[in-house]
Amino acid sequence: MTGPAAAGVLEPGDVWAYLVARGLAPDGSSGTVREVGDGNMNRVFVAVPAGATRGLAVKQAPPWIRALGPSAPMSPERAMVEARALATFARFAPEQTPRVLDVDPGRFAFTMEDLSDLTVLRTALVDGAGFGDTSRQVGDLVGRVTFATSAAGATAADRAALLAASVNPVLAAVTEQYLLSEPFGASDANRHHPLLDAEVAALRADPAVRTEVSALRWAFASRAEALVHGDLHSGSVMVGERDGAAVVRVIDPEFAVVGPIGLDLGLYLANALVAAARSAALGDRAEAADRAGQAAVLWEAFTAAWQAGWPGRADRFLDDAWLSRQLASVWDDTLGFAAVEMVRRVAGYSHAADLETLPDPGPASAVVLRAARALLLDRPAFGDPAAVAALVR
Numbered sequence: 001m002t003g004p005a006a007a008g009v010l011e012p013g014d015v016w017a018y019l020v021a022r023g024l025a026p027d028g029s030s031g032t033v034r035e036v037g038d039g040n041m042n043r044v045f046v047a048v049p050a051g052a053t054r055g056l057a058v059k060q061a062p063p064w065i066r067a068l069g070p071s072a073p074m075s076p077e078r079a080m081v082e083a084r085a086l087a088t089f090a091r092f093a094p095e096q097t098p099r100v101l102d103v104d105p106g107r108f109a110f111t112m113e114d115l116s117d118l119t120v121l122r123t124a125l126v127d128g129a130g131f132g133d134t135s136r137q138v139g140d141l142v143g144r145v146t147f148a149t150s151a152a153g154a155t156a157a158d159r160a161a162l163l164a165a166s167v168n169p170v171l172a173a174v175t176e177q178y179l180l181s182e183p184f185g186a187s188d189a190n191r192h193h194p195l196l197d198a199e200v201a202a203l204r205a206d207p208a209v210r211t212e213v214s215a216l217r218w219a220f221a222s223r224a225e226a227l228v229h230g231d232l233h234s235g236s237v238m239v240g241e242r243d244g245a246a247v248v249r250v251i252d253p254e255f256a257v258v259g260p261i262g263l264d265l266g267l268y269l270a271n272a273l274v275a276a277a278r279s280a281a282l283g284d285r286a287e288a289a290d291r292a293g294q295a296a297v298l299w300e301a302f303t304a305a306w307q308a309g310w311p312g313r314a315d316r317f318l319d320d321a322w323l324s325r326q327l328a329s330v331w332d333d334t335l336g337f338a339a340v341e342m343v344r345r346v347a348g349y350s351h352a353a354d355l356e357t358l359p360d361p362g363p364a365s366a367v368v369l370r371a372a373r374a375l376l377l378d379r380p381a382f383g384d385p386a387a388v389a390a391l392v393r
């Protein structure tokens with residue numbers, strides 16, 4: 001890109017000089033630069049010094065949507081939202097958060113740990129890998145961050161500061177559109193496999209579905225429970241091994257808002273169920289059971305983090321019976337947000353590679369759609385993770 005619209009937007013050839021100017025590399029440094037970002041929204045460059053195996057990653061938000069170019073403007077402020085969220089995540093869940101070395105508000109960019117040795121979880125699952133320790137670590141991160149940023153874990157003054165610093169109207173609107181409305185109506189952006197024609201039409205015409213999605217929209221827009229990642233699907237988790245130990249990093253919190261805690265758990269759970277539907281379609285029942293079983297692993301790690309924080313809570317008035325009620329409410333929200341995410345992945349705009357790369361995505365997509373509808377309309381039947389796992393097995 002050239003011209004005034006591209007002012008400040010980095011190209012691969014600028015990255016080393018940029019790192020030197022930011023004090024992140026010595027004068028005269030050079031090496032390779034690869035654009036690794038295959039995402040829709042932003043650019044990610046990895047710069048590796050000559051002779052080294054790992055380097056630094058620079059993520060920049062251009063003032064438009066990367067995949068569409070300057071004809072689709074979008075505020076680059078999202079990079080600063082992401083950098084602020086990463087700072088909060090690093091405070092409460094340092095193990096699972098990429099290390100950020102520099103934040104540059106002038107260029108809407110930040111520089112972080114190079115994660116090129118890791119793999120995006122969705123890609124790993126499509127390639128047949130197991131979840132390993134991932135769901136436990138993600139549940140732990142969501143538990144720690146949401147407890148610490150909730151009215152239970154944080155003082156009123158800290159909560160007020162968090163709320164003021166976490167407004168994210170641009171990306172909240174994207175969630176309301178692509179997750180919480182369009183998949184449930186007639187939008188040109190939607191698509192689905194022809195096998196699902198009748199069931200998609202029935203779902204969209206069902207007033208009970210409309211009411212449940214309305215309740216989730218309301219929760220998203222008004223229930224400021226804790227800082228949530230906002231886009232915690234299997235494309236936002238990178239996994240691998242370093243020195244023989246499992247490594248999990250949760251990336252890309254540009255959708256972060258103070259919102260309902262069940263959103264993050266629901267998005268992750270939905271994508272584990274989508275992965276399970278893939279395994280089942282490929283005839284691997286053991287793998288399908290293992291993937292569906294991630295619901296329990298996620299939930300146990302999440303609740304363990306809340307239980308661990310609870311004795312040191314900031315609001316001593318809150319009692320144990322309230323905690324049980326609150327966790328039950330988060331579980332209910334988790335099921336609801338999982339359901340809308342599953343609908344989005346088979347009947348909305350953004351489909352999942354887990355299903356799209358099957359020889360015929362139709363039957364597995366139908367399983368996902370039926371499971372989503374059951375979760376949406378009959379949540380009391382899914383009082384625990386085992387009941388959810390049975391849906392796609």
Ligand SMILES: Nc1ncnc2c1ncn2[C@@H]1O[C@H](COP(=O)(O)OP(=O)(O)OP(=O)(O)O)[C@@H](O)[C@H]1O
Nearest residue numbers: 036037038039040041042044057113114115116252
């Ligand atoms: N620190 C990093 N080190 C190495 N590779 C990375 C790093 N961060 C991101 N990536 C790679 O870049 C890809 C895009 O990153 P990310 O999801 O953060 O960008 P995005 O443009 O916001 O994506 P989306 O359009 O999905 O929102 C990731 O899927 C991953 O492959």
Ligand SMILES: [Mg+2]
Nearest residue numbers: 039041252254
């Ligand atoms: Mg993103």
